Amino acid sequence: MAMVLAHVSDLHVSRFGEHVTSLSSRKTHGRAAPRSRGPAWEVVEIVDEWRIERRTEELRLVDDAGKVHQRRRVQPADAATLQQSFAAMVRERTRTAHDRLAANLPDANEVERLLVEDPTNTNLLFLRAARILVEDAPDWVLLTGDLTDDGVGYDLILAALAPFIERGRLLAVPGNHDVYDSPMFVVPAHARKRRTEKLAAWRAFAAQLGLPDAQYWLRELGEGALVCGLDSCNPALTPISASGAILTQTLRELTAALPPATPADCRIAMLHHHVVNPPVRAVGSSPWQLGMRLRNARTVYETLRELQFRCVLNGHRHVGYRYHPSHAPMFISAPSATLGCRSGSTTRPFYWRIEVRDGDLGSVRERTL
Numbered sequence: 001m002a003m004v005l006a007h008v009s010d011l012h013v014s015r016f017g018e019h020v021t022s023l024s025s026r027k028t029h030g031r032a033a034p035r036s037r038g039p040a041w042e043v044v045e046i047v048d049e050w051r052i053e054r055r056t057e058e059l060r061l062v063d064d065a066g067k068v069h070q071r072r073r074v075q076p077a078d079a080a081t082l083q084q085s086f087a088a089m090v091r092e093r094t095r096t097a098h099d100r101l102a103a104n105l106p107d108a109n110e111v112e113r114l115l116v117e118d119p120t121n122t123n124l125l126f127l128r129a130a131r132i133l134v135e136d137a138p139d140w141v142l143l144t145g146d147l148t149d150d151g152v153g154y155d156l157i158l159a160a161l162a163p164f165i166e167r168g169r170l171l172a173v174p175g176n177h178d179v180y181d182s183p184m185f186v187v188p189a190h191a192r193k194r195r196t197e198k199l200a201a202w203r204a205f206a207a208q209l210g211l212p213d214a215q216y217w218l219r220e221l222g223e224g225a226l227v228c229g230l231d232s233c234n235p236a237l238t239p240i241s242a243s244g245a246i247l248t249q250t251l252r253e254l255t256a257a258l259p260p261a262t263p264a265d266c267r268i269a270m271l272h273h274h275v276v277n278p279p280v281r282a283v284g285s286s287p288w289q290l291g292m293r294l295r296n297a298r299t300v301y302e303t304l305r306e307l308q309f310r311c312v313l314n315g316h317r318h319v320g321y322r323y324h325p326s327h328a329p330m331f332i333s334a335p336s337a338t339l340g341c342r343s344g345s346t347t348r349p350f351y352w353r354i355e356v357r358d359g360d361l362g363s364v365r366e367r368t369l
């Protein structure tokens with residue numbers, strides 16, 4: 001029987017399941033409260049440390065970190081009803097806080113029920129994805145970064161994917177959202193986290209998976225498969241860039257560490273950033289985005305090709321594709337498991353189900369989440 005790898009990416013779990021990323025085509029909630037123009041906002045009710053605020057004909061809902069989750073125009077006669085619905089929303093949002101969900105994982109029916117009320121909640125969508133993964137029972141789960149939206153929520157991942165973690169079958173590399181400074185303009189100043197703080201959280205998480213704190217690591221999976229985790233989250237000097245790079249020193253060390261490949265070896269690299277561009281630009285929407293690239297993609301491509309890697313897994317732009325140049329690895333890009341796919345004929349999230357047998361890559365298929 002072939003060994004099955006699940007390549008899953010960009011979970012973007014967060015405090016309440018809100019997301020700050022600009023990559024989703026879905027409507028976001030949880031924007032930072034903008035500097036107000038016009039009359040001042042007045043607090044009319046506090047629920048669980050969240051504020052319902054009002055000014056003239058508007059009502060808004062602000063969480064305890066200062067993010068605005070809802071803002072609506074309202075006629076005076078309807079204000080009380082809207083205020084009640086905001087209060088109900090607070091109770092719903094705080095129910096989907098990562099720590100509450102992690103401490104008491106809801107069953108599948110409860111997740112689906114909550115998703116009806118809040119269909120874009122990434123914490124809930126992650127729980128749906130995790131349940132499908134556990135049911136599918138691949139031999140290994142490989143996560144290619146952006147596990148969190150802003151460095152918060154690892155406890156939820158540890159809880160929901162525990163069946164894999166307990167057997168040492170979950171491997172992960174970081175994404176820019178996990179370890180780069182919180183983006184300005186979207187996260188309010190007092191809630192912004194620095195890279196050092198986010199790196200510490202990532203390292204604590206990686207240690208629970210049994211992964212070393214290193215720019216690269218190697219892991220034998222069986223069936224001749226050897227996975228190399230590469231940390232591409234080395235930020236540019238340009239502020240707010242989400243680009244990455246593999247350090248030259250890392251590529252040198254990897255080259256020295258790997259003996260010549262034999263036909264029985266199936267070398268698989270995993271990293272967050274894209275080594276090859278989405279090959280088809282005319283289908284769906286997979287735009288070339290400024291500040292998102294792997295800055296030394298050409299060198300990484302050449303190194304992995306020379307080291308005879310069979311496939312290279314990435315996440316990052318939430319586009320799903322595979323591309324296999326001749327005499328080179330197959331490049332497999334996974335969409336977001338929660339925010340969906342920005343290319344192809346569907347926006348539905350999926351993971352790649354990859355078979356390996358006797359050192360050979362078998363089928364590579366999409367599995368809807």
Ligand SMILES: [Fe+2]
Pocket residue numbers: 010012021023146175177316317318336
């Ligand atoms: Fe992402």
Ligand SMILES: [Fe+2]
Pocket residue numbers: 146175176177242272315316317
């Ligand atoms: Fe990313």
